[in-house]
Amino acid sequence: MTENRIGFIGAGYMGYGMAHNLIKNNFNLSVICNKNRNPIDKLVAQGAKELKNYKDLCDISNIIIMCVTNTPIALEIINKLKPYLKINTMIIDITTHHSNGSIEVNNLLSSNKIRYVEAPVMGGPVQAEQGILGAIVGSKKENYEDAKKILLNFCKEAIYFGEIGKGAKAKLLSNFLSLGTTTFVIETLKAANHLNLDLQKLYDVAKLGSGNSGALNRIADKAINGDYTGYVFSVKNAVKDLTYINELMSDIPNADKLSHLTKSIYEEAVKNGKGDLLMSELIKE
Numbered sequence: 001m002t003e004n005r006i007g008f009i010g011a012g013y014m015g016y017g018m019a020h021n022l023i024k025n026n027f028n029l030s031v032i033c034n035k036n037r038n039p040i041d042k043l044v045a046q047g048a049k050e051l052k053n054y055k056d057l058c059d060i061s062n063i064i065i066m067c068v069t070n071t072p073i074a075l076e077i078i079n080k081l082k083p084y085l086k087i088n089t090m091i092i093d094i095t096t097h098h099s100n101g102s103i104e105v106n107n108l109l110s111s112n113k114i115r116y117v118e119a120p121v122m123g124g125p126v127q128a129e130q131g132i133l134g135a136i137v138g139s140k141k142e143n144y145e146d147a148k149k150i151l152l153n154f155c156k157e158a159i160y161f162g163e164i165g166k167g168a169k170a171k172l173l174s175n176f177l178s179l180g181t182t183t184f185v186i187e188t189l190k191a192a193n194h195l196n197l198d199l200q201k202l203y204d205v206a207k208l209g210s211g212n213s214g215a216l217n218r219i220a221d222k223a224i225n226g227d228y229t230g231y232v233f234s235v236k237n238a239v240k241d242l243t244y245i246n247e248l249m250s251d252i253p254n255a256d257k258l259s260h261l262t263k264s265i266y267e268e269a270v271k272n273g274k275g276d277l278l279m280s281e282l283i284k285e
Helices: 015-024 037-046 054-060 071-084 101-112 125-130 141-151 166-194 199-206 214-223 235-249 255-271 279-284
Strands: 005-009 028-032 049-051 063-066 090-093 115-118 133-138 155-162
Touching (some): 015 028, 015 125, 028 054, 037 049, 063 071, 090 101, 101 115, 101 166, 166 199, 166 214, 166 235, 166 255, 199 214, 235 279
Parallel strands (some): 133 155
């Protein structure tokens, strides 16, 4: 049986925890530094090999994991990888794409006989490091079965949605729900501050009703003590995801209105210079 040699592109804010768990589970891992040296240095200290270019990464890897911010960046990287990719290399793409983004990536690779798997995840950096993300997978079924063996090293579950493209759409719908819920929590806590209500008591009451949620517990539990880092996702990334969600929802009555309204809240925050804040930090604004 051939040893899996994994190349990791995008071992940064989100990718670090995934790469960390792969090393912890004794995978042969190579990484490339993009912007942030800190996670790369930590991974190298844990046993990863740092490579300087995509050719070396492709030469040494039979599986490549790509964890980048959006579709344009993913397409740019794939175009740089293409000349060096070996036949039957598997690419596991963690990127949150627009609704047809993963299809565009796969189309670029179709002539290279590459095994492409879209696997965007639910959860953030904390869940990545704990190994409890949830992967949303679109691919050929046989590729899913092989990719699952890798994904379950940093995911609690890897759920198969079918052909390429369905994973991206399911991820955006899931983000629509999570960003919407998070927005309601943030605006509720802001309103409570404005109305001079006791946050702890409001949180205790909210947990007893149907408004209880993961977002409420992650955000309110910390905000009560003046810590607004409960939801580790930036305002500008929320705008990016909601732009993709708006495109997906454009022909769906009511859902399109909700997604546009939610996006407008964070667009206004970006205009006011708050794009780099975490969403939950808006509570104190």
